[in-house]
Amino acid sequence: MEGIQKVDLTNVKPYGDTLNDGMVQMSFTLPVPYGDEASEAAKQLVSKMGFDEPAVVYSKDLGVGYTYFVMYGKCTHTVDYTTIEVPKVDIEFMDRHQVEDYIKENIKRDVVIVGACTGTDAHTVGIDAIMNMKGFDGNYGLERYNGIEAINLGSQVPNEELIAKAIEFKADAILVSQVVTQKDVHIANLTQLVEMMEAEGLRDKMILVCGGPRISHELAQELGYDAGFGSGSFANHVATFVVKQIVERNLI
């Protein structure tokens, strides 16, 4: 394969037309009236962002003195891909039917999972995608699973109410979704739940999982959760983790 440049994984930069040209496309709006001055302002801004050869490839008058831009620029920075390590939930995921069979063979009773969007957060998209019957993006939610009793408490559930419900339903696992994260309100909210569970002596008895766009497995574990699921996670991922943990930790 002579002539083909090899990728240097210790110095990775964006690919446009050729390797390492660093080409990036970006778009933004500036609160200035459409015109040559606006384009110049956009170019100067992109230059300040650290891009070489900034270029306006498209601009549109949005009215009321605002202009929209699509820009190109060459990124001058690189990252060392070889040193990157992202801790993930390190198990082989099963699909819905496999999870159902696994429950039948290994747990031999219904698994109870209580989920909620806690604190002031009213955004149920995350918990609904995982729990609701219809699921998300072609992946059915936990309510559809045979052998799983899924209880979705909805949004703005206080931590103490979530714990009380988990005790009432004798839950095996608690799922917490946090979508709103301004001022890192999700952190204080998530730690309070763990602290309350420790105080109630429940932490070792239930599997505790959190999820949301700004939640990684690494963060979740630092907060004291068993696992964290970020964007792109589906019900079968969460279900696999929960049922395997039940067996591993002997919570049958």
Place this chain on the structure above:
Amino acid sequence: MRLIEDILKNNYETVSIIGLAKNAGKTVALNYLIEEAAINNINIGITSTGRDGENTDLVTQTQKPSVYVREGMYAATAKKTLLLSDAKTEILETTGISTPMGEVIIVKIRQGGNIQIAGPVSVTDMKYVAGRLKHFGAQIVFIDGAIDRKAVSSPAATDACIMATGAVLSRDMKKVIEKTAHAVECYTLKQTTDEIKRMISKKNKTCIILHDGSVIVPEIETSITGGKKISELIDENAECVFVKGAVTTALLKDLWENKYLRGIEVIIEDGTKLFTDINVWNEMRQKGLKVVTLNNINVVAVTLNPVSPAGYFFDSALFRESMEKHIPAVKIVDVVSGGDAE
């Protein structure tokens, strides 16, 4: 007397460092204690329930201080973090406890340097690891808490605790002092008598003790939602009430509805079980709510960090003076500028 000597004199073998908020200065406090221990020739062990010594914060992407360890110290940390550290270490044993960063390993530091610390997350595992560090020769084991978690400071887990607070709690110094004073108040509540303790430990459940020495156990699954039921059982014959587990604002409000509660003591397990709103708590306390604990927590010091990573800071002398005035019973140490005064 200096902080480290205080700890040694009181025979506290395991000391937790907890933060009242994220970035309150737990790691800075830990570094300060490592240095003090080195000066005073005290052999210590360190571990963490979260992660310490990494360069950038997982949530805010701000810079974090590194942990600098000295020769002869002991540490318990996960395998992968050990590989990222530049201190030279001798592996003493592996523990079989797994963390997201790999198995927890007990090491002795052979050559000083920066280290990353990530220990066990659960309180049960932490007690085991602290025991092993002591076994190998650590006179005091310091356990750094994670984020703003405090379960590790429960007397069931550690002998004493250091509370880290700082400007990060609020831009308003008054609010920082108020929150810190509240936390200290909860932690240093009086302990109940040995006799009552004996009676409660026999049941080990939420219960009401009557004047004649008999004990009523309400039929509830958890005190969190059982406030009303507990309250119904309190009458003129009640001597005191014991609440097991988390004590929430709603629970206290339910109990407070009962007028007989005014004269008697509410007993909780320890200060880490209180989850009450600061305003509700203060109001009830002023009206005469009496709360005592089964086991009190030894708060050896409150450490101050006058700088917030959000970019603002307090006048450190003023911050310290105000804190000392409001929390006279506990040693206040500014770990960023000054350390502790003689």
